[in-house]
Amino acid sequence: MSQRVIGLKASGKKSATKQLTGSNKKGLGFKQQAKKKTAVKKTIHPSLEMAFRPYQPDDTSWIVDLTQKELGAIYQSAYRVPLTPFQIQQLLQMGQQTRVVLYQNKPIGYYTFFSDDSGKRHITSLVIDHSKQRKGIGTEVMRKIEDQAKQDGIRVLEVFIQATNKPCIAFSEKLGFTYAEPPYMNTICMQKFIG
Numbered sequence: 001m002s003q004r005v006i007g008l009k010a011s012g013k014k015s016a017t018k019q020l021t022g023s024n025k026k027g028l029g030f031k032q033q034a035k036k037k038t039a040v041k042k043t044i045h046p047s048l049e050m051a052f053r054p055y056q057p058d059d060t061s062w063i064v065d066l067t068q069k070e071l072g073a074i075y076q077s078a079y080r081v082p083l084t085p086f087q088i089q090q091l092l093q094m095g096q097q098t099r100v101v102l103y104q105n106k107p108i109g110y111y112t113f114f115s116d117d118s119g120k121r122h123i124t125s126l127v128i129d130h131s132k133q134r135k136g137i138g139t140e141v142m143r144k145i146e147d148q149a150k151q152d153g154i155r156v157l158e159v160f161i162q163a164t165n166k167p168c169i170a171f172s173e174k175l176g177f178t179y180a181e182p183p184y185m186n187t188i189c190m191q192k193f194i195g
Helices: 057-079 084-092 137-150 166-175
Strands: 002-009 039-043 050-054 098-103 104-115 119-127 156-162 178-184 187-193
Touching: 050 137, 057 084, 057 104, 057 119, 057 156, 104 137, 104 178, 119 137, 137 178, 156 166, 166 187
Parallel strands: 119 156
Antiparallel strands: 002 039, 050 098, 098 104, 104 119, 156 187, 178 187
């Protein structure tokens, strides 16, 4: 998915900054009107400004803060208990792989995953800063995860989502994930067959 940006393209040399719409101070009227600016759709692909790197221990603090900010209320709503920094730190130390998502060279999120012997890759978390959501970044991250999984011989991607996290469920459906199991303890399991 791409991010759309509206830019302005001038159809004349210096008309990009000035446009006469009536008489100017010298009384030239419409004789010397500048050419009108026209809107041009420019597509900027988020992947051009994205990079990924492995998690480093120095990332723990901002990952904990980001996760609590983005998922704290959802977790509380689903499980009726707060999401604690200790739980997030445990997630990062459980032996799963964690990748930091960089956008314009700044960390804006992360994802964690592990694979099992049955050919499944379990995406245990994907958290992107709210200010960067709805710009195609999450879709690009999932495309990267899927491409890497295919290279690794993975056949199924699997996500577990809190039943109260409607935006994440809709996002996963848009990416081709389908319900794999009935909800269990306010958690939904969704899968996508990729190979």
